[in-house]
Amino acid sequence: MELGHPGLVQKLVARLEREGPLSFAAFMEAALYDPDFGYYMTAGPRIGREGDYYTSLDVHPIFAELVGRQVAQAAEAIAPSGEFTIVEMGAGKGLLAKHLLTAYRRDNPDFLARLRYLLVERSPVMVETQKQRLRELRDAGLSVAWVPDLDAIPADSITGVFLSNELVDAFPVHRVVKRPLGLREIFVGWDGSRFVEIEAPPCSSALEAYFARLGISLEAGQEAEVNLAALEWMRLVGARLRRGLVVTIDYGHAAVDLLAPARKTGTLLGYYRHTVSDSPYLRVGQQDLTAHVDFTSLALAGQDVGLEVTGFTNQLHFLIGLGIESAFAGLDPESPQVAAMRELLRPDGMGTTYKVLVQHKGMLAPQLDGLRSRPYFKDALMRLPSPHDPLHSGEQRVPREGQGEGHNAQNPHPNPLPDRERENISVVP
Numbered sequence: 001m002e003l004g005h006p007g008l009v010q011k012l013v014a015r016l017e018r019e020g021p022l023s024f025a026a027f028m029e030a031a032l033y034d035p036d037f038g039y040y041m042t043a044g045p046r047i048g049r050e051g052d053y054y055t056s057l058d059v060h061p062i063f064a065e066l067v068g069r070q071v072a073q074a075a076e077a078i079a080p081s082g083e084f085t086i087v088e089m090g091a092g093k094g095l096l097a098k099h100l101l102t103a104y105r106r107d108n109p110d111f112l113a114r115l116r117y118l119l120v121e122r123s124p125v126m127v128e129t130q131k132q133r134l135r136e137l138r139d140a141g142l143s144v145a146w147v148p149d150l151d152a153i154p155a156d157s158i159t160g161v162f163l164s165n166e167l168v169d170a171f172p173v174h175r176v177v178k179r180p181l182g183l184r185e186i187f188v189g190w191d192g193s194r195f196v197e198i199e200a201p202p203c204s205s206a207l208e209a210y211f212a213r214l215g216i217s218l219e220a221g222q223e224a225e226v227n228l229a230a231l232e233w234m235r236l237v238g239a240r241l242r243r244g245l246v247v248t249i250d251y252g253h254a255a256v257d258l259l260a261p262a263r264k265t266g267t268l269l270g271y272y273r274h275t276v277s278d279s280p281y282l283r284v285g286q287q288d289l290t291a292h293v294d295f296t297s298l299a300l301a302g303q304d305v306g307l308e309v310t311g312f313t314n315q316l317h318f319l320i321g322l323g324i325e326s327a328f329a330g331l332d333p334e335s336p337q338v339a340a341m342r343e344l345l346r347p348d349g350m351g352t353t354y355k356v357l358v359q360h361k362g363m364l365a366p367q368l369d370g371l372r373s374r375p376y377f378k379d380a381l382m383r384l385p386s387p388h389d390p391l392h393s394g395e396q397r398v399p400r401e402g403q404g405e406g407h408n409a410q411n412p413h414p415n416p417l418p419d420r421e422r423e424n425i426s427v428v429p
């Protein structure tokens with residue numbers, strides 16, 4: 001099987017020969033974001049039927065419409081008049097912006113008139129796709145703009161909402177394993193014909209500090225990912241928010257579940273043409289790489305910059321709280337629309353693997369419909385390991401993420417719906 005994009009493999013090998021082994025995070029950064037050859041930086045369908053994986057935004061526009069409904073409700077508490085900003089980070093194909101703004105144009109023109117929509121996207125290829133998708137809305141006079149990173153947004157300047165769907169799972173992660181001598185980091189080397197893993201003491205004390213802050217120790221032989229980039233991102237976001245919310249939607253768990261001994265080999269996965277791979281060293285630059293999100297660490301990092309947890313729930317409860325069921329009303333239960341909405345809510349798939357973390361700053365916690373039923377809420381994020389929890393008792397072993405057949409709770413991205421169904425999906429009236 002191919003090692004990957006020839007230009008990227010050559011570049012990486014030259015770097016490894018020059019600098020020695022790289023942290024896995026540096027390897028993943030190159031695989032996804034090398035400016036010349038990285039997976040997200042080169043042309044290609046990537047997300048959707050022609051690409052490698054689906055997100056909720058591909059499943060049905062109702063997802064974006066309900067997120068928009070949540071933002072509009074929150075806006076009443078954040079700033080009932082004056083300019084309001086939505087900052088969407090990692091917008092991919094621009095579907096969230098398109099469907100959310102289209103729904104505002106139809107249902108909420110007064111809010112739209114005071115709304116500024118700012119997209120933060122590091123991939124120039126994705127920015128082009130987003131610009132094309134949003135051209136009609138921009139031509140109609142809506143305020144939509146782009147910046148390449150959060151540094152372009154002044155500190156303490158945003159009144160509004162920072163929004164992301166599947167951003168944090170796309171950040172490069174460090175990988176660690178617990179050995180008798182302590183925590184070891186996994187580095188990547190080159191043996192002359194293939195990429196190989198090398199264990200060595202961690203490159204930064206931040207890796208040990210990450211587990212110490214959580215009060216969690218890995219078991220002997222257990223592997224895990226550490227997303228230091230997510231902590232830095234949360235700090236940057238918090239520093240830019242003056243008054244409002246951060247809404248982070250992604251697949252992941254509270255730390256106590258994500259780092260449970262039963263999850264022996266971590267959650268790192270590759271996606272290529274809707275199949276899951278557990279080797280990051282094949283198709284380098286040609287397959288997506290991703291790891292589940294530790295929402296507890298995000299919440300803790302947020303606290304350092306004044307972000308309080310408003311609530312934490314899963315996609316199923318979030319969408320039901322926002323009234324997704326009323327969109328089903330009157331539709332044929334066998335229709336593609338209903339099939340798509342069921343996909344978003346599946347208790348053994350997107351409905352529970354995907355979580356929603358809401359944080360607020362500069363205001364009291366607002367009442368939000370999406371957090372009405374609270375299966376997790378804050379306490380779940382801060383829970384510590386308990387011997388009564390099956391994931392911690394040694395009674396259960398979770399297979400490597402993605403090993404289960406097809407659509408299961410381990411593999412966050414849904415299998416594609418049959419073509420016939422997908423082609424017939426249209427916006428729910």
Ligand SMILES: C[S@@+](CC[C@H](N)C(=O)[O-])C[C@H]1O[C@@H](n2cnc3c(N)ncnc32)[C@H](O)[C@@H]1O
Pocket residue numbers: 040047055056057058089090091092093120121122123126148149164165166167170171
């Ligand atoms: C997994 S895709 C999700 C796309 C879209 N939100 C969706 O749900 O379909 C991740 C997106 O985040 C972008 N991205 C990754 N790191 C980023 C960063 N630090 N700042 C802005 N965008 C980033 C990628 O280029 C890509 O567009």
